[in-house]
Amino acid sequence: MEHSVGFGSFPAYFCxxxxxxxASNIIVxxxxxxxxxxxxxxxxxxxxxxxxxxxxxxxxxSISSDGTNFTKFxxxxxxxxxxxxxxxxxxxxxxxxxxxxxxxxxxxxxxxxDGGQRYITPTEQISAFNKISKxxxxxxxxxxxxxxxxxxxxxxxxxxxxxxxxxxxxPDYNIHFPWRRGGLNLHSGIGGSLTSxxxxxxxxxxxxxxxxxxxxxxxxxxxxRVLLVIPVMFSxxxxxxxxxxxxxxLQFSHVIVIHDHVCATFGAALSCATVVDVGDQRxxxxxxxxxxxxxxxxxxxxxxxxxxxxxxxxxxRQSGVPFKIDLNSLWDLNLLSNLKEELCHFDxxxxxxxxxxxxxxxxxxxxxxxxxxxxxxxxIVPLSYFNPDLLRGSVETTDAIxxxxxxxxxxxxxxxxxxxxxxxRVMKDEADDDFIEDIKDVEILKKIDLDQLLGIxxxxxxxxxxxxxxxxxxxxxxxxxxxxxxxxxxxxxSWLQNKISLNTPRAYRSDLQxxxxxxxxxxxxxxxxxxxxxxxVTLDTVAELWISQAEWNTHGSRILxxxxxxxx
Numbered sequence: 001m002e003h004s005v006g007f008g009s010f011p012a013y014f015c016x017x018x019x020x021x022x023a024s025n026i027i028v029x030x031x032x033x034x035x036x037x038x039x040x041x042x043x044x045x046x047x048x049x050x051x052x053x054x055x056x057x058x059x060x061x062s063i064s065s066d067g068t069n070f071t072k073f074x075x076x077x078x079x080x081x082x083x084x085x086x087x088x089x090x091x092x093x094x095x096x097x098x099x100x101x102x103x104x105x106x107x108x109x110x111x112x113x114d115g116g117q118r119y120i121t122p123t124e125q126i127s128a129f130n131k132i133s134k135x136x137x138x139x140x141x142x143x144x145x146x147x148x149x150x151x152x153x154x155x156x157x158x159x160x161x162x163x164x165x166x167x168x169x170x171p172d173y174n175i176h177f178p179w180r181r182g183g184l185n186l187h188s189g190i191g192g193s194l195t196s197x198x199x200x201x202x203x204x205x206x207x208x209x210x211x212x213x214x215x216x217x218x219x220x221x222x223x224x225r226v227l228l229v230i231p232v233m234f235s236x237x238x239x240x241x242x243x244x245x246x247x248x249x250l251q252f253s254h255v256i257v258i259h260d261h262v263c264a265t266f267g268a269a270l271s272c273a274t275v276v277d278v279g280d281q282r283x284x285x286x287x288x289x290x291x292x293x294x295x296x297x298x299x300x301x302x303x304x305x306x307x308x309x310x311x312x313x314x315x316x317r318q319s320g321v322p323f324k325i326d327l328n329s330l331w332d333l334n335l336l337s338n339l340k341e342e343l344c345h346f347d348x349x350x351x352x353x354x355x356x357x358x359x360x361x362x363x364x365x366x367x368x369x370x371x372x373x374x375x376x377x378x379x380i381v382p383l384s385y386f387n388p389d390l391l392r393g394s395v396e397t398t399d400a401i402x403x404x405x406x407x408x409x410x411x412x413x414x415x416x417x418x419x420x421x422x423x424x425r426v427m428k429d430e431a432d433d434d435f436i437e438d439i440k441d442v443e444i445l446k447k448i449d450l451d452q453l454l455g456i457x458x459x460x461x462x463x464x465x466x467x468x469x470x471x472x473x474x475x476x477x478x479x480x481x482x483x484x485x486x487x488x489x490x491x492x493x494s495w496l497q498n499k500i501s502l503n504t505p506r507a508y509r510s511d512l513q514x515x516x517x518x519x520x521x522x523x524x525x526x527x528x529x530x531x532x533x534x535x536x537v538t539l540d541t542v543a544e545l546w547i548s549q550a551e552w553n554t555h556g557s558r559i560l561x562x563x564x565x566x567x568x
Contacts, residue, residue: 030530075176092314131320253548261286
């Protein structure tokens with residue numbers, strides 16, 4: 001039976017058992033470091049919620065009898081982690097100032113779109129204005145409504161999603177983000193064990209599925225299925241944990257596991273592309289061809305949009321803004337993140353200083369309005385993707401880059417690690433050209449200094465160069481798809497395209513080269529992956545990829561090799 005595919009019709013299909021599964025009964029889940037995107041495959045857009053949970057500390061775990069804090073019981077994650085052992089006010093590394101000066105020089109020597117010379121306002125002049133800027137007190141009419149909402153939230157032992165920001169100023173809660181830098185947020189503190197992190201994920205997903213989607217536990221056991229979108233560089237061991245919790249704790253009957261980069265190409269209607277996913281805390285890159293993310297091209301940079309938020313504050317401090325941001329405060333960082341998204345851009349036609357208004361309405365404090373002056377820092381912050389030394393205030397330089405390597409699964413004796421070791425032994429007797437090529441790929445990857453901060457343009461070029469094959473490599477250079485919420489700065493896509501064009505080897509240059517930052521029919525690149533996943537699950541050919549609860553409980557991670565498009 002033929003079905004047309006499109007977001008307007010959302011066809012259903014028959015699975016292997018000929019059981020009818022409507023798209024409205026399939027839940028698409030895309031977890032991330034900052035946000036969780038979740039919804040039915042029939043929905044035009046996903047529900048977007050903060051991927052966080054707050055748990056009230058037990059009585060006696062906050063303040064001791066002598067009035068001192070029990071810090072060992074306190075754990076409060078924020079939107080982005082500072083360097084371990086560093087305070088927010090500590091002097092920044094010299095590389096940060098050097099990067100700032102380099103980017104300032106780049107902007108000074110750039111021309112406006114009309115060919116005119118750009119001009120800048122000196123930092124001293126901006127700082128002088130900000131120091132004498134008037135502060136206006138605001139009388140909020142809806143204070144009682146906000147207070148009532150906060151009072152209702154404080155009655156709960158557990159707070160999930162966007163409501164976590166509302167209670168973040170209350171010290172009685174531990175705050176946990178179970179996802180960090182593109183993987184599970186495992187650490188040695190309170191709630192940092194694998195069991196605790198998985199429990200946090202279960203509670204967050206359970207609440208949103210029941211509260212936002214209205215799907216009860218009884219209904220999902222037989223009638224609902226899940227398409228789980230995972231990062232291309234995600235640990236295979238942790239994939240097993242996620243599938244297990246979807247099957248046996250959330251009690252869904254079937255699941256499909258698909259890489260986010262593959263979903264991105266479906267969301268943009270592309271069969272072949274270099275996919276660049278710019279998230280809040282990491283950037284992942286790989287080449288995708290016919291629904292497969294090619295393993296040797298995968299690379300992950302351990303910085304993202306959240307680090308640009310910290311960089312913005314470091315620059316605003318130099319401009320003498322009249323308010324103070326506590327980088328350890330979830331509420332403060334959320335306000336700063338909103339300022340970054342509203343103000344930062346890369347429009348070279350905008351020169352000099354600009355005056356903006358900042359509303360500070362932190363719970364428990366008097367609401368005030370600040371008038372501030374800002375200059376080229378609004379353009380410098382997006383440019384830090386190309387000179388990430390500016391981000392050293394929040395980015396570790398140790399293991400700053402992750403490259404693909406096969407991972408062993410304890411319940412899969414015939415995984416890639418076993419096959420690789422077996423092939424090495426066989427290769428001594430039988431020359432295997434394909435395997436030799438794979439070894440060469442690994443040797444190429446090892447030449448990268450994993451402790452350096454690599455710019456996004458250089459990382460893209462490296463990813464493409466790791467592929468062996470001239471024809472496909474030319475196609476990867478000619479089509480670069482940028483998705484995720486961290487790259488939504490006006491004009492930055494053109495800058496990236498110019499950078500890639502200048503550095504593309506002559507043999508692979510094409511007049512049709514393009515960098516796609518806003519796929520057709522989707523103005524928000526942050527939802528491209530989710531929409532692509534919702535489209536994929538409606539295809540007839542995907543029906544054979546469903547993994548049942550019985551199959552998972554019998555075969556474990558082994559079944560992922562047989563019924564998944566993911567190459568681990």
